[in-house]
Amino acid sequence: MSTLTQKKGFGATIWDFLTTVDHKKIAILYLLAGGFFFIVGGIEAVLIRMQLAVPNNDFVSAGTFNEIITMHGTTMIFLAAMPILLGFMNAVMPLQIGARDVAFPFVNALGFWLFFFGGVFLNLSWFLGGAPDAGWTSYASLAIHSKGHGVDFYVLGLQISGLGTLIGGINFLVTIINMRAPGMTYMRMPLFSWTTFVASALILFAFPPLTVGLTLMMFDRMFGSNFFVVANGGNTVIWEHLFWIFGHPEVYILILPAFGIFSEIFSTFSRKRLFGYSSMVFATVLIGFLGFMVWAHHMFTTGLGPVANAIFAVATMAIAVPTGIKIFNWLFTMWGGSVKFTTPMYWAFAFIPSFVMGGVTGVMLGTAPADYQYHDSYFVVAHFHYVIVGGVVFGIFAATHYWWPKMFGTMLNETLGKITFWLFFVGFHLTFFIQHFLGLWGMPRRVFTFLPGQGYETSNMISSIGALFMSLGVIVLLINVVMTSVKNVKVGNDPWEDGRTLEWTIPSPPPFYNFKQLPLVRGLDPLWLEKTAGKKGMTPAEPLGDIHMPNSSFIPFMISFGLFFAAFGVLYNGEKSWAVPVIIIGLLITFGSMLVRSVKDDHGFHIHKEELMDENDKGVKA
Amino acid sequence: MANQQLNSRNPRVDLEYRRRKSAEEMRYQVVSFSLMIFLTLVAFAAVAIKGFTAWFTAPFIVLLAFVQVIFQLYYFMHMSHKGHEAPSLFLYFGLFFALVMALAFMTIIWW
Ligand code: HEM
Ligand SMILES: [Cu+2]
Numbered sequence: 001m002s003t004l005t006q007k008k009g010f011g012a013t014i015w016d017f018l019t020t021v022d023h024k025k026i027a028i029l030y031l032l033a034g035g036f037f038f039i040v041g042g043i044e045a046v047l048i049r050m051q052l053a054v055p056n057n058d059f060v061s062a063g064t065f066n067e068i069i070t071m072h073g074t075t076m077i078f079l080a081a082m083p084i085l086l087g088f089m090n091a092v093m094p095l096q097i098g099a100r101d102v103a104f105p106f107v108n109a110l111g112f113w114l115f116f117f118g119g120v121f122l123n124l125s126w127f128l129g130g131a132p133d134a135g136w137t138s139y140a141s142l143a144i145h146s147k148g149h150g151v152d153f154y155v156l157g158l159q160i161s162g163l164g165t166l167i168g169g170i171n172f173l174v175t176i177i178n179m180r181a182p183g184m185t186y187m188r189m190p191l192f193s194w195t196t197f198v199a200s201a202l203i204l205f206a207f208p209p210l211t212v213g214l215t216l217m218m219f220d221r222m223f224g225s226n227f228f229v230v231a232n233g234g235n236t237v238i239w240e241h242l243f244w245i246f247g248h249p250e251v252y253i254l255i256l257p258a259f260g261i262f263s264e265i266f267s268t269f270s271r272k273r274l275f276g277y278s279s280m281v282f283a284t285v286l287i288g289f290l291g292f293m294v295w296a297h298h299m300f301t302t303g304l305g306p307v308a309n310a311i312f313a314v315a316t317m318a319i320a321v322p323t324g325i326k327i328f329n330w331l332f333t334m335w336g337g338s339v340k341f342t343t344p345m346y347w348a349f350a351f352i353p354s355f356v357m358g359g360v361t362g363v364m365l366g367t368a369p370a371d372y373q374y375h376d377s378y379f380v381v382a383h384f385h386y387v388i389v390g391g392v393v394f395g396i397f398a399a400t401h402y403w404w405p406k407m408f409g410t411m412l413n414e415t416l417g418k419i420t421f422w423l424f425f426v427g428f429h430l431t432f433f434i435q436h437f438l439g440l441w442g443m444p445r446r447v448f449t450f451l452p453g454q455g456y457e458t459s460n461m462i463s464s465i466g467a468l469f470m471s472l473g474v475i476v477l478l479i480n481v482v483m484t485s486v487k488n489v490k491v492g493n494d495p496w497e498d499g500r501t502l503e504w505t506i507p508s509p510p511p512f513y514n515f516k517q518l519p520l521v522r523g524l525d526p527l528w529l530e531k532t533a534g535k536k537g538m539t540p541a542e543p544l545g546d547i548h549m550p551n552s553s554f555i556p557f558m559i560s561f562g563l564f565f566a567a568f569g570v571l572y573n574g575e576k577s578w579a580v581p582v583i584i585i586g587l588l589i590t591f592g593s594m595l596v597r598s599v600k601d602d603h604g605f606h607i608h609k610e611e612l613m614d615e616n617d618k619g620v621k622a
Numbered sequence: 623m624a625n626q627q628l629n630s631r632n633p634r635v636d637l638e639y640r641r642r643k644s645a646e647e648m649r650y651q652v653v654s655f656s657l658m659i660f661l662t663l664v665a666f667a668a669v670a671i672k673g674f675t676a677w678f679t680a681p682f683i684v685l686l687a688f689v690q691v692i693f694q695l696y697y698f699m700h701m702s703h704k705g706h707e708a709p710s711l712f713l714y715f716g717l718f719f720a721l722v723m724a725l726a727f728m729t730i731i732w733w
Contacts, residue, residue: 177708201712205719237731245723292719296730308730 019552021105022512023090026112027407030087033116037079040123042474044072046467049431053464055452065448066133067150071123073136074154077250078161079119081392085257086115086168088399089196091407093172095503096193098181098521100514103174105550106597111168113560118161121567125153135446137247140228140239144220149571155218156567160560162207162214169203172196181502182541183521187281190501190525191274194281195260198288199253205292206249213242222573237302244295252291255387256284258395259326262348265398266330267525268498269345270337276329277524283322283329290319300371309368316366323359327352342496343417347398350425351390358386361436376446379439385432397424397477405495409508410488416480420473427469434459493537500525505538513547516540516612547607555593562590654697661686 008016017025047068051059060068094102102108125131132154134143143151176197180189189197217239219225226232228239267274274280296304296312304312330352339345361383365371374380397420405411438459443450450456494504502519503510505527517540523529530538566586573579665686668679696702701710 173712201715204712205716209723235731238727241723241727241731289715293722296726304730 016552018557019109019554021101021109021550021552021556023094023102023105023108024407024510024512026108027087027089027091029112029116030083030090031407033112033119034080034083034087037075037119037123038081038084039474041072041075041080042471044068044075046471048072049464049467051448052450052460054461055450055457057449060448062448063133066135066446067131069446070132070135070138070150070154071126074122074132074158075119076388077136077254078158079115079122081254081388081396082165083115083119084396085199085254085392086111086165088261088396088403089172089199089257092403092503093193093196094175094179095406095506095510095514096190096501097176097179097184098502098515098519099175099179100518100547101550102171103178104171106553106556107167107171109553110556110559111164111171113556114164114167114563115161116164117560117564118157118159118164121160121564122153122157125150125157128153137243138217138239139243140217140220140236141230143217143239144228144236151217152221152571155214155221156571159211159214159218160563160567162210163563164560165203166207166211169200169207172200173204176200181515181518181521184526187278188521188524188526190260191263191277191280191284192257192260195256195263195284198284199256202249202253202256202288202291206246206253209242210246213239213246216242218570222570237299240299240302241295244298245292247298248295249291251384251387252287254392256287258351258392259284261395261399261402262330262351264501265344265348265402266333268402268496268500269340269342269348270334271340271498272333272337273525273528274329275332275335276325279325280329283325286322287319290315290322294319294366297366297368297371300368301375313366313368317363320359320363327356340498342401343412343414343421344398344402346418346421347394347401350421351394351398354386354390354394354428358383358390361386374439376444377439378435378443378445381445382432382435382439385435389428389432397421400477402496403503404484405491406503406508406510408485409490410484411491411495412484413480416476416483420476420480422473423469423476424473427466427471427473430466430469431463432466434462438463494527500528502526502538513549513607516547517542517544544609544612546609547612548604549607550604551602553597553602555597558593559590559597562586562588562593565589650697654693658690658693661690 017029020026020029047060048065051057051065051068090102090108094100122132128149130148130150132138132143132146132150134146134151134154138151138154143154176189176193216225216227220228220234226234228234228236230236263274263280294312294316296308297316300309300312330348341349361379365374365380365383401412401417438456439445441455443456450460491508493499493507495508496504499505502521505519506515519526519538520541521538526538530536563586566583566589569579569582569584569586571579573583665683668674668682674682695710695713700706701713
């Protein structure tokens with residue numbers, strides 16, 4: 001494969017990525033797009049901290065500030081963290097369960113392009129009259145009255161990208177249920193595949209409420225309905241419920257894959273089986289289930305009444321139990337292991353105390369009466385950044401270093417990796433630790449400035465300096481990526497030398513069909529088992545035979561582009577004369593592409609046994 | 623039936639067995655189909671016949687609908703077969719979450 005890509009011209013490579021249905025290439029697309037949005041969201045974060053560095057600042061206006069915080073939150077959650085995690089799931093999960101691709105490769109590509117066009121649409125708001133400004137939660141009481149088209153961009157952009165995420169999740173579920181290699185039972189699945197499974201189930205159940213909420217909001221704002229308009233008998237609290245029924249599971253959609261990443265890293269670099277594997281699986285499923293029972297803890301102060309508050313408070317605190325199980329299992333995995341401190345292990349090691357602090361403030365917030373004090377203060381901001389940055393973003397950095405060699409065949413520089421770690425780790429605690437106290441001292445969240453003489457100056461300054469350190473860390477990572485790609489030193493199957501799971505049994509990057517012969521899985525950590533039995537690789541579970549592969553297709557791009565196009569018409573409906581034709585043309589593109597897909601037979605192609613044998617003879621194995 | 627895995631590559635091996643199995647399957651389908659038509663008629667009758675109050679007919683029809691859903695899922699969509707554990711698990715969880723949400727909307731949203 002690598003020689004093939006080298007010969008290809010630039011245009012051909014682009015076309016290859018626009019039409020690909022290969023899960024490994026889609027993973028790279030997710031990482032590129034998610035990484036881009038991560039940088040955009042990061043720049044917004046830096047602007048926020050610049051504005052808040054000193055009191056009475058007029059670096060940005062109040063209105064612009066609202067747009068920046070809204071876009072920062074929305075971008076980071078929907079367009080950066082989740083797609084990057086979906087990217088790693090795409091890259092690694094099929095390899096870990098011993099599959100040649102996901103169940104529906106075409107749908108996989110469609111999911112990516114929907115997310116991508118939704119994200120682009122949302123961000124175009126900056127150039128088309130102003131970004132959304134009602135917060136990432138877009139509470140209806142604010143959003144309905146927001147002037148301009150900002151919130152419309154939010155509604156339509158998230159609707160399109162949410163569709164992509166939903167079908168991505170369904171695809172992963174079907175893949176894991178149906179496509180595990182021979183011997184790969186559920187209870188032998190690596191933890192990252194397990195967390196992918198549970199997170200996908202959460203996507204399946206959590207995104208429909210968001211879709212409903214966004215649809216109601218779309219009708220209220222663009223077509224004159226009154227679901228959330230109090231003056232006409234609507235109710236804004238319904239939006240809050242719909243949003244948080246989605247929103248709380250969403251935070252677990254983010255953290256569970258990160259838990260999976262760390263589980264792989266802890267056991268690989270402690271060179272030990274994951275401690276309490278079955279309890280880890282149990283805790284993952286339980287967290288997923290409880291995640292749906294707690295959404296009202298975001299709404300304690302809306303006046304649900306003491307009974308409802310008490311029920312949701314208890315349910316919220318219950319989640320700390322399975323989370324605690326996981327923390328102890330990670331600690332016991334390291335205990336007595338021969339621990340190797342690689343860059344991924346640095347992130348994993350630092351994750352434990354950072355995330356536990358976020359969990360503790362979570363339980364504090366979950367105490368309903370106390371939440372009346374904390375709510376909408378910087379304390380909440382500190383809480384969720386501790387869990388999201390200390391958990392999810394650390395996980396993303398760890399996974400980037402850990403799986404980079406598998407995805408790209410080169411090893412990121414370890415020294416630069418550790419510099420990134422220290423800069424980011426110090427910057428993170430500098431930025432967010434002090435925010436707990438800012439909150440307790442009374443600084444509300446989402447304010448565009450503060451007055452001097454209230455005791456907030458030094459702390460805000462410290463917080464802004466921390467943001468500088470984090471930015472430097474990210475820049476060092478980018479330098480690392482560029483340097484590694486330029487040097488292009490190729491590595492073998494198992495570059496960390498301690499690989500335990502199936503992805504380390506095949507070349508880096510894997511051939512496009514992944515496994516020449518599906519491996520026979522004999523237990524948890526299959527590669528490790530074979531290694532301890534004195535073997536180099538897996539025993540094949542099937543004779544060498546033809547492999548059936550799907551054809552590339554440009555249709556997913558067109559389906560998504562049609563929706564993107566139509567969204568402009570919906571947005572300017574009733575304002576511009578071209579609105580309705582644009583809606584119609586856009587939908588024609590989408591449904592026309594779907595029709596082409598349905599009527600045109602595409603049976604894919606076969607890689608013949610002989611071609612596979614040829615490669616064999618070139619000297620990998622006898 | 624994609625879900626019935628053969629142990630042998632020879633499709634004739636348990637032809638007899640599979641024929642009997644299919645016949646049995648067919649009988650279930652016909653029985654449940656006639657039952658469903660019958661239940662639908664009962665539902666119409668409950669509305670058409672004078673003398674029942676709405677307090678009786680409404681819950682009664684809902685009950686019949688519930689039975690119909692079970693028939694539909696288990697006999698027509700083959701959820702009773704082996705290999706459908708995962709779909710039924712997801713169905714029941716989805717149902718459960720939806721009911722929790724409906725309960726919350728009915729109890730804790732104030733107007
Ligand atoms: C032990 C576990 C956790 C508990 C008990 C908990 C509890 C809470 C509570 C009660 C709030 C509402 C605070 C308020 O607005 O007054 C909250 C906010 C939040 N939590 Fe957590 N949490 C936990 C873990 C997590 C995790 C793992 C994540 C994400 C990965 C997360 C992300 C968030 C976010 C984003 C918000 C703020 C949403 C907003 O208002 O913008 N939490 N948490
Ligand atoms: Cu929550």
